[in-house]
Amino acid sequence: MNMLRLEFYKARRKHYWLIVAAMSGMQALWLIWAFRRIDARDLVQGYLESLYQFTMLNSIVLPVMTAVLVSRLCDIEHKGSALKVLFTMQPSGTLFDAKFLCAGIHLAAAVGFQIAVILLMGHVKGFGSPTPTADFVLYFGSQLLCSLFLALFLQILALRHVNQFIPLAAGLITGFLGLMAMFFPAWVMRLVPSAYYGLLSTVHMDWDRAAGIVTYYRAPFPVADCALLTAALVILYWFGRKSFVKREV
């Protein structure tokens, strides 16, 4: 806990939360805009539509947000050559853990904020269905899991390379690939980490082109895909941490 506390202490005056607030705020504005005119039918499926909209946005916005956040969290260690001193005072693995946790807390706050926005929107607009608590829990868990995987991947890059353009570029490319992957079969999507935002979603859309009607519906939670991403996260964590611990500075 001391290591995690120190990560937040080091972040003084860096205002990382602004990155989260700014990008989450943009997503909130998007939702407000999308619901500016809403009919009774949309009101009934308001929660599902919100979750669907945010899931799509997340596949673009969260990789970018994660890249900016993680690269800034790691850059402070490079800028002042701090690793040389830190490695003589704390186990390097705990620094890796603390950085990941710190990024994870920020990302959890971002996803939590999205749920708060949806709940507020439901309250203000009067969505005509009960609050889908289970959907929110799955949404929080799945979106956070994808973000954590990306954060881990980008953290490994950001700690390895002094030039923070590398993790930033990787974040942007990942976001772009996540978007593109949606146009490909599921097996292709499974190869792209940011595509899991959509893959793990339990809310899907059916568009009746002839009638011009959009229907949102629930699908079973893709347990296999979730297990696959979790396993990948564990393996990448083990590999990334080990490589960081063995690193010479």
Add this chain to the structure above:
Amino acid sequence: MDYCITTDRLTKRYGQEVSVNRIGLAVPIGTVYGFLGPNGAGKTTTMKMLLGLVHPTEGDICVLGQNVNEKNRLSVLRNVGSLIDSPSYYGHLTARENLEIVRSLRGLPKGEIDAALDTVRLTGTGNKQASKFSLGMKQRLGIAAALMGRPKLMILDEPTNGLDPAGIQEMRELIKSLPAQYGMTVMVSSHLLSEIGQIADHVGIIRKGELVFQDTLASLHAKSSRHLALRTSDNERAATLLPNSKGTDGWLTLPQLTDEQAAEASLLLAQNGIGIMRMEQREKSLEDIFLEMTGTEAAL
């Protein structure tokens, strides 16, 4: 003699390139040990190995009486302060905040921060962020971080790099005072012979990864053997008359002679009709010795 640091066959290879080759350091307790060598000789790599920042290819390290390995490294280093290459700091934090991180990681009482700031005269920096410090102040902040908790051993890698003359003088005084004031042992590296000559009791000289000298500074001075140099009207004949002489560059050199022996030699030459044009006593400077040992230009 008790040693604060000893190494045995300490080696670091990067592929085929040998950066540090089987060196056996012996740093006595309570001394300032100057680790001297030209740029790229392996000083920083050696110091990083002592701190576990670079993994030795082979060899053993003993610090403060304990053989250092990956398991006990951090507990040994609790008694070691370090400043490697350039000072480490968080530019967006103040001096106090930077030291708070060190204090927290080392589990030290709050008062340590004021004491360290006071020692390096950074007490008045207030809310100024470290990125806005001068290089000298950053260097002092690095020293303050190393001093936190009054470690038994300080490892300082070129701590005067980039400092102005006043800063160098100040740093020199601080380093010299540490053994007497706090009972610390200081290992300080430099490529500046004059720097080490002013602060160290013991010296280790490293060249191309190999330790070519290690002893007291006094014994390094003792290597500066004196000799007599002569220029005569006939050096060749003079050399046959003075069997211990060697001829180089128009000069004859003789080993250190007593006044009487020198008088006898000059009389002998005069009796044989050889005129002495010049006679002078020469002494190898520390720079010459350093040059010989490192095979490079001495940095003065």
